[in-house]
Every structure is written in C-alpha cells, then in structure tokens.
Amino acid sequence: MADNTPIVLGVDLDGVCADYEGAFRLAVARQRGLDPASLPPQTILDAYSQWGLTFEEFEEAHRRAVVEDHLFRRMEPLHGVSEALWQLSDAGVWIRIITHRLIFNWAHETSAADTAAWLDAHQIPYRDLCFIGDKPNVGADLYVDDSPTNILSLRAAGRTAIVFDQPYNGHLPGPRATTWQDVVRLVQEELTARDRQLPLPLTDDPTHEQEG
Ligand SMILES: [Mg+2]
Numbered sequence: 001m002a003d004n005t006p007i008v009l010g011v012d013l014d015g016v017c018a019d020y021e022g023a024f025r026l027a028v029a030r031q032r033g034l035d036p037a038s039l040p041p042q043t044i045l046d047a048y049s050q051w052g053l054t055f056e057e058f059e060e061a062h063r064r065a066v067v068e069d070h071l072f073r074r075m076e077p078l079h080g081v082s083e084a085l086w087q088l089s090d091a092g093v094w095i096r097i098i099t100h101r102l103i104f105n106w107a108h109e110t111s112a113a114d115t116a117a118w119l120d121a122h123q124i125p126y127r128d129l130c131f132i133g134d135k136p137n138v139g140a141d142l143y144v145d146d147s148p149t150n151i152l153s154l155r156a157a158g159r160t161a162i163v164f165d166q167p168y169n170g171h172l173p174g175p176r177a178t179t180w181q182d183v184v185r186l187v188q189e190e191l192t193a194r195d196r197q198l199p200l201p202l203t204d205d206p207t208h209e210q211e212g
Contacts, residue, residue: 092199
C-alpha cells in the first residue's frame with residue numbers, strides 16, 4: 001500500500017534560510033563603532049569568540065541586535081531559498097521551520113513577530129513554525145541545518161540531516177548542500193533511496209507565481 005503520509009522537511013533558519021551572521025556583523029559593528037569588514041567570517045560556530053566576544057558580551061550584543069536592530073526582520077535571505085522551498089512545497093513536501101531563536105529569556109515577542117514577518121516578506125512557504133532547541137523531537141523525515149551540534153545530535157538520534165554548507169561545518173560528512181538547489185536534489189535522492197515519492201513531480205522551473 002502506498003505511503004500517503006506527508007514528507008516533512010525540518011528547515012533551520014539561521015545560517016540556512018537567513019544570513020544571521022551578516023546581520024549580526026552589522027549590528028555588532030554599529031554597537032562597537034567598528035568597520036563591519038573588520039569582523040571576519042566565523043570558522044568556528046560559537047558565541048563569536050573570533051570577534052573577541054565573551055559569552056556574556058555575545059548575549060548582550062545579540063539581545064540589542066534583536067530589539068534595537070530587529071535583525072530577525074532585516075536579515076538577508078540566502079540565495080534561492082524561497083524558490084527552492086516553493087518547488088518542494090508545490091511537490092507536496094511539508095515544510096516545518098525549526099528554530100532555536102527563543103534561546104534567551106527576553107524579547108520573545110519581538111523575536112517571534114519579526115521571524116513571522118520575515119518569512120512572509122521573503123515568501124518562504126511553511127506549514128509549521130517551531131521555536132525549539134530539541135530538534136530530533138520535532139519528528140521530521142529529513143532536516144537541513146548548519147550547526148555541527150544540531151547535525152550531530154540529529155544523526156545520533158537516527159535522523160537524516162543535510163548539512164547546509166558554512167565555513168564552520170566543513171568537517172562534517174555529507175549529505176551536504178552548498179546551494180538551495182542542492183537541497184532540492186538531496187531531498188529527492190533521499191526519498192528515492194527510501195522508496196518514497198513526492199505526491200507531485202518537482203517542477204524544473206523553480207519560479208513561483210504568487211497567487212492573489
Ligand atoms: Mg542554524
């Protein structure tokens with residue numbers, strides 16, 4: 001009998017859909033009166049020790065970036081994310097956004113509202129929006145994430161996690177996507193390997209005409 005349960009793709013936001021680091025760089029540069037170019041790309045994913053921040057300084061800089069700079073509303077989408085997610089959504093994939101953005105005990109209203117506004121503004125299709133740290137328990141079929149910690153905990157829990165390529169995760173084994181079109185291809189390959197099919201064919205043309 002055909003398996004008709006929807007295929008759920010768990011999608012991380014920061015470093016996968018959205019350029020957190022770029023937006024945070026501008027915020028930290030503003031707060032400290034620095035040239036943004038003086039803050040190098042992170043090659044270790046931590047509390048920005050490579051920018052000279054202690055954990056407490058990161059926490060405060062992040063809090064100010066959220067409430068003063070509205071970085072969750074203003075950050076740039078990564079190239080091709082909307083088109084690729086529409087391509088998957090149109091083919092019947094259930095998109096579940098999973099983010100750990102409520103990590104600190106403040107600014108939840110701003111964080112949640114700005115996140116929802118950003119998803120709308122950048123035409124990201126999704127059916128669920130989960131603010132949660134414990135990603136394996138969200139129960140998606142496949143995940144796409146950039147954090148080494150998340151990838152390792154998902155895989156340790158027996159989940160399939162696609163690594164979204166970033167300078168700080170190059171040591172992790174694949175599957176690995178360097179573009180959003182790679183994500184589309186890898187999702188298709190994973191489903192084929194499991195003998196599951198998308199309800200509808202993937203279109204070759206990823207441009208999505210907004211209705212209404
Ligand atoms: Mg992330």
